[in-house]
Amino acid sequence: MDQARRASVDLLDGVLGEGRLLSDLIAAPSFRKMPPEARATAQRLAAETLRHLDRADRLLRPHLQKKPPLRGQNILRLGTVELAQGGAAHGVVDACVTLADGHKRTRALKGLVNAVLRKVAGQAAGEWATLPPSRLPDWLRGPLLEAWGRDAVRGMEAAHAVGAPLDLTARTDPETVAKAVNGARLPTGSIRCDARVQVSALPGFETGEWWVQDAAAALPVRLLGDVRGKSVLDMCAAPGGKTLQLAASGAKVTALDLSEARLQRVSENLSRTGLDAQIVVGDALTHEGRYNAILLDAPCSATGTIRRHPDLPHARDGAGISELIELQAAMLDHALGLLAPGGRLVFCTCSLIPDEGEVQIEEALDRHPGLAVIPPEGDWIEENWRSSEGGLRLRPDFWTERGGMDGFYMATLVKG
Numbered sequence: 001m002d003q004a005r006r007a008s009v010d011l012l013d014g015v016l017g018e019g020r021l022l023s024d025l026i027a028a029p030s031f032r033k034m035p036p037e038a039r040a041t042a043q044r045l046a047a048e049t050l051r052h053l054d055r056a057d058r059l060l061r062p063h064l065q066k067k068p069p070l071r072g073q074n075i076l077r078l079g080t081v082e083l084a085q086g087g088a089a090h091g092v093v094d095a096c097v098t099l100a101d102g103h104k105r106t107r108a109l110k111g112l113v114n115a116v117l118r119k120v121a122g123q124a125a126g127e128w129a130t131l132p133p134s135r136l137p138d139w140l141r142g143p144l145l146e147a148w149g150r151d152a153v154r155g156m157e158a159a160h161a162v163g164a165p166l167d168l169t170a171r172t173d174p175e176t177v178a179k180a181v182n183g184a185r186l187p188t189g190s191i192r193c194d195a196r197v198q199v200s201a202l203p204g205f206e207t208g209e210w211w212v213q214d215a216a217a218a219l220p221v222r223l224l225g226d227v228r229g230k231s232v233l234d235m236c237a238a239p240g241g242k243t244l245q246l247a248a249s250g251a252k253v254t255a256l257d258l259s260e261a262r263l264q265r266v267s268e269n270l271s272r273t274g275l276d277a278q279i280v281v282g283d284a285l286t287h288e289g290r291y292n293a294i295l296l297d298a299p300c301s302a303t304g305t306i307r308r309h310p311d312l313p314h315a316r317d318g319a320g321i322s323e324l325i326e327l328q329a330a331m332l333d334h335a336l337g338l339l340a341p342g343g344r345l346v347f348c349t350c351s352l353i354p355d356e357g358e359v360q361i362e363e364a365l366d367r368h369p370g371l372a373v374i375p376p377e378g379d380w381i382e383e384n385w386r387s388s389e390g391g392l393r394l395r396p397d398f399w400t401e402r403g404g405m406d407g408f409y410m411a412t413l414v415k416g
């Protein structure tokens with residue numbers, strides 16, 4: 001446990017000090033050489049601390065005359081979150097003192113860590129639930145307030161604090177999978193399980209009966225309609241959740257991605273599930289061919305996935321989003337040129353920012369005379385998901401009573 005706590009403070013330093021993402025930090029050889037259990041614990045502790053950073057800081061602030069150096073703050077934050085989540089006071093405080101003692105930058109803070117966490121231990125359990133959820137940083141909160149309003153943004157922040165359940169997509173038979181994994185079937189067809197289960201231990205993992213995919217992320221493929229026997233380009237395919245859906249629906253799938261390393265994940269997923277797709281390493285902007293249908297799940301700010309990636313608001317500062325918006329538009333224009341007459345193109349992003357969703361479609365309609373949006377149909381669609389230009393807007397503050405969903409935007413386009 002000490003090793004896991006130390007590694008989790010290293011992760012917090014990496015995210016909060018260097019602006020790096022947890023996914024990059026946990027891929028480092030020094031992290032990977034730890035035993036799997038320690039890695040999982042370190043990751044969970046770091047993610048929970050980042051998810052509740054504001055709450056931890058609010059509890060700590062009255063006990064600190066001045067801010068300690070970052071590593072010291074991170075030890076205190078980690079200890080506070082552990083205490084608030086039911087960790088035994090004696091064990092957590094001692095472990096954090098040992099952590100401070102084990103690093104030259106924090107050795108002098110041993111006494112402070114001990115005194116402050118003892119005080120926090122007395123109040124954390126009672127006060128924690130009364131503290132507001134962490135606020136999104138201004139670079140993201142500003143555009144979201146403008147787009148969705150104050151209540152919605154507060155709802156999103158509350159959803160981010162709760163986290164995400166584990167959603168599965170069944171290869172063939174959701175009913176059987178739901179029974180086998182003791183999950184609940186959602187109206188959209190996904191199967192929802194408790195996030196605390198170990199994925200690889202669930203029945204049907206080895207035999208590829210299902211794959212992990214958020215309920216919202218499973219919807220864009222449905223907008224393509226019946227794809228059986230059709231040639232479908234999955235234009236930004238990795239790690240492949242949507243490729244698997246397309247292949248399971250009987251499409252002849254080309255799974256294209258710029259990243260060979262990420263496509264390796266698609267190959268692994270295909271072989272685990274016994275499904276088939278042609279894997280192509282290449283650039284969506286120059287790829288050639290003719291397809292009956294195209295799915296463009298474009299690279300984006302990923303701001304719809306903060307429930308699962310609480311590091312994102314801390315590691316990012318909004319830089320690079322305008323380049324992503326330009327890339328999305330260029331990919332959309334190129335994709336339209338690859339679409340066979342009468343074919344559908346579904347554009348989607350896991351972003352909460354309208355410039356990466358609704359506005360992309362409005363501008364594409366202006367650029368391409370004859371292009372049209374087909375509003376999606378289906379009894380699984382809720383009316384408040386519909387956006388004015390004909391797409392679907394999903395948000396983390398929707399479905400709160402069911403455990404929420406990732407933020408996503410999707411729209412179906414046809415050429416005139």
Ligand SMILES: C[S@@+](CC[C@H](N)C(=O)[O-])C[C@H]1O[C@@H](n2cnc3c(N)ncnc32)[C@H](O)[C@@H]1O
Pocket residue numbers: 235236237238239240241242243256257258259262282283284285297298299300
């Ligand atoms: C949102 S992710 C796709 C997720 C995937 N569709 C799924 O459901 O698992 C975006 C992907 O776009 C890829 N990408 C970025 N730029 C690209 C380009 N120019 N051409 C092709 N793929 C690109 C990234 O490597 C990344 O895997």
